[in-house]
Amino acid sequence: MINADRIQGIVVLGFGITLLVWLVPTYVTAVPGNPLDPSLFPRAAGWLISGLGLAQIVLARPGGSVPAGKEFFGFVCFIVALGVAALLLPLLGFLPIACGLMIASLVLLRERRPLWAATTLIAVPFFVWFLFTVVLSRSLS
Amino acid sequence: MLDLSLMLAAFADVFTPTNIMFILGGVILGQIVGAIPGLSIIMALAIAVPLTYGMDTLAAIAFLISVNKGGTVGGAVPAILLNVPGSAESAATTMDGHPMAKNGKPLKAMKYALYHSVTGDLASDIVLILLAAPLAVVALNMGPVEITALMILAFTVISGLVGDSMIKGLISAAFGILVATVGLDPGMATPRFTFGVLELYDGVPLTAVSIGALAMSGVLVGLLSMRGSDQKTQSSAISMKGRTREQSVVTFAEYWANRFVAVRAFFIGTVIGAIPGLGSTTAGFLSYSVNKQAAKDPEAFGTGDPRGIAASETANSAVVGANLIPLLTLGIPGNIAAALLVSAFIIHGIQPGPLLFEQQAQLVYGMFGAMLVANFCNLGVGQIGMRFWAMVVSAPGTVIYPAAMLLCFAGSFVITGASFGVYVMIVSAIFGYMMRAFGYSIVAFIVAFLLTPQLEGAVVRARLITNDDPAALLSHPIALALIAMSIGSIIYLGPRKKKKPLDGDLQAPTGQ
Incomplete structure (x- = not known):
């Protein structure tokens, strides 16, 4: 069923994927394997946002409101x-x-x-x- | 170990005319803002942070703490006179404060609120002063692995407790982490998400984000709610004219009669204040409920019983001091007011946390001194000002909200000395408004934004120490316990659990 929470989850997941696929690789220098890797936290944020967006889609509660x-x-x-x-x-x-x-x-x-x-x-x-x-x-x- | 001479020197620092003036000014500002329904203490704090740029550190911190303390007292005025809490913290005060006012004792109800608010606040400050230094010593023994685990626990607990959904709380925190990564990275100093904008190399300015997400978005919600209704003024307050002395004065015997209620409320407020994520509204309601259950005549609550006012006001004020315990001992802001205080610390080049007691002991004890002085100022200002604040509650929103909007605008401009701060504030206001509208936690976002640089540093150090070997965690039992607690909090506060939003999450301003 489509409800407000689920739509928000889709938007969040979409942003998370955009972050991982385009924004982080383009705008952050990556040094994989190095403890000082500057892309660690942006990537972690991307994975978190994607995972939680997916969780929100799956576990969406009925209802939810949007501004008039x-x-x-x-x-x-x-x-x-x-x-x-x-x-x-x-x-x-x-x-x-x-x-x-x-x-x-x-x-x-x-x-x-x-x-x-x-x-x-x-x-x-x-x-x-x-x-x-x-x-x-x-x-x- | 407490150094008495250092403490005395620090307390002496407070008693300069400038600091006393800022404490008094902060208390007056806080009480006025608290008394205006729709303007929250958090908005006042967010707007007040840029005002502290030119002040010395102690004056700035003392000023902000005084605003916070004053706001807690001021919030009771509309709760009592209008049955509309000036701030969410005073919501429980309406239950007995307003009936007492309707029974012909509005000033007496406000004085009950004032005295018990100051009592709770003062007692909790003393707990903070006694506990903070010993706890900081314990915290200093934690290494980067434990600090990383502690931060993860803070994120999960705060995300779970604020707002109406843990998933949304965690999403808010993840966005906070993302925004905090903008700028030069701490390890290699390479730019991240700067998009060629020079100003972003220093990161997104915290104060502009706070003003936008917390204050401006709330002001816009208030403006829009006014726009949607024809009511341009608040409803008329109960008049305080023509009252007898018995109806206006609280005697010591009357105050003392509530001592057991006050003690219970103080314990509840202090414990809740010390837990990150919880806050004054929860404390006020929980204390009211516990004291009602403990009373021999619970049916008297809700009819204008002074015990109801004492229960709510003592507890919600006891949170103010206690919520600095996690901030000063662990560097974790317990609620949004503490988070805004952190931004003031950072503006003045100071990183809150256990090291403060080693590196800035005189400042910390000066702050404690300022907190104690602010309580007495709160009492004095409240005693004199209550009648005036009763007039403030009727101020029209068509003046109040545009004024608050302009203060946000000017405040965010002075942060960077250019329009860049205003742009960041506007973007944050849009983000904050969306978060409010869709039920995402601004508190979790701000706290994550604030803690991420510290977390990133701890993670880098932890990776270097453990050589990226997860098995090395086994030699860090405290970290393991903290991670287990994080998992436990996710399960306990979990995604399926429906909760009522707690305070600090700043839904639509009260009274609108």
């Missing part, structure tokens, strides 16, 4: 907003980026109360900037 489509869409929106913010940070500096991120959050959360919206939009970025750059003397750009 609407929730997943919201998650993707936040991740995209964060990614864009990270990309633009070196170009625009922290405060404009932080305000942009807060606007995106307010839009995604549909906050309409002016006082709380203003707090999120102005006070929060300024507080974070003040904490890191003034109190802790860490550069944010």
Whole structure:
């Protein structure tokens, strides 16, 4: 029977095999037989992931849940907003980026109360900037 | 052997204005974060780690420990006032705390929680101080073969105890091992999985991974749950206005009346805290259950009985000190809070484990001193701040979650001083979110990620010592026993066994 756990097991097993067949041989230097072999742990991780993926397929429990489509869409929106913010940070500096991120959050959360919206939009970025750059003397750009 | 002069010097280190300020700041921050439903202590710790970059080591460790201690106390506030635990640790406190508040004694319930929380925490710290050094001496006698076997045991136990499936726990641990191998290998210094990215030669930054997988993924879950509902504020808390003195004060006689409950809870919390993988939520519920069964009138529990609050709060706080026992003696973080503490140690160039007592004894005893001071600060701050934290519980999520998100963003940027840290944080947040959604253990992932460099070193040394001869294991009975225990734990906690997830696994933030 196909259920969420079993599908996850297939994905895990697939990744484990990819790791063993392609990623480890291509991106890790192997010195077989040497106690210092750099590929020992990546290979061990590959075998573990493959074996456990197989175990999950075989021993899958009925049921299991997956995130709702609407929730997943919201998650993707936040991740995209964060990614864009990270990309633009070196170009625009922290405060404009932080305000942009807060606007995106307010839009995604549909906050309409002016006082709380203003707090999120102005006070929060300024507080974070003040904490890191003034109190802790860490550069944010 | 305890060196008294060294201990006194270390304790004196704590009493500098800077350290006291950081301890106080940590306690206040922890209590506030703990009081906000949806923000966990773990999130606070993950976000607080980058704040410690500019601090000296003792101040940084003292600050993080204080955040942890403060969070345990703060978590009781919404549990009592809203019937929603601020953090999973305080879930058992709702059972008697909220009924007592509804009976017109909200401040009294919070004070019961505060006093017993500090009692449990203080007693467990004393156990840690007395036991850690002797246990570390025992641990120092272990060779690489035994350490390898011990790490394997830690992986299996933690993977089995956290989350709802051992297979998923072990898969999480395997991914932790894999991610930890990124960068230059420790033996030959050849690059592994660096994909030509220069920044990856130093490995994946632990703090950015912690912030992403633990804090940011939790913040995103909170944001999404707010997005899914029209409720932008938390439900209204029970008001504390217009109460008489009898309804607000806990007398010494009332506190002392719960001493047997507190002692039982302390033992339960300390033992559970010392076992890697278990934690405060388990301790709180187990202690509540044991004390209820031991009571002559168990039916009184659940109606606002102070013994219920004492049982839960003493036990969940007793875990805080005890969970440092495996960390300081074996180098194995007992839970995720201890794992985050390890990242702070590593940032400051210190490797936790039994050697700490030899190489950094003054720092360790300074840390113990800071823990004791933090307990008294917790008491003082809680005594004054309880009324204010009661207002914090009603703060709207539309401010709290974006603020936490921005703190994660800024915190991960300062780790590398460039956007690379933010990218790692975002990828880790995606990974953490997926793990939460599909029931994989973030705790097992982080602990494996953290322990793998140590394990890899131990395996290399063990292979050199034994010449790759498995029969050589026969001359290492402790290692054999530990491996047998690992196999036993896999069978006992095994794949077919259905378990409820334990704490530290950070499901959706409470209260959402």
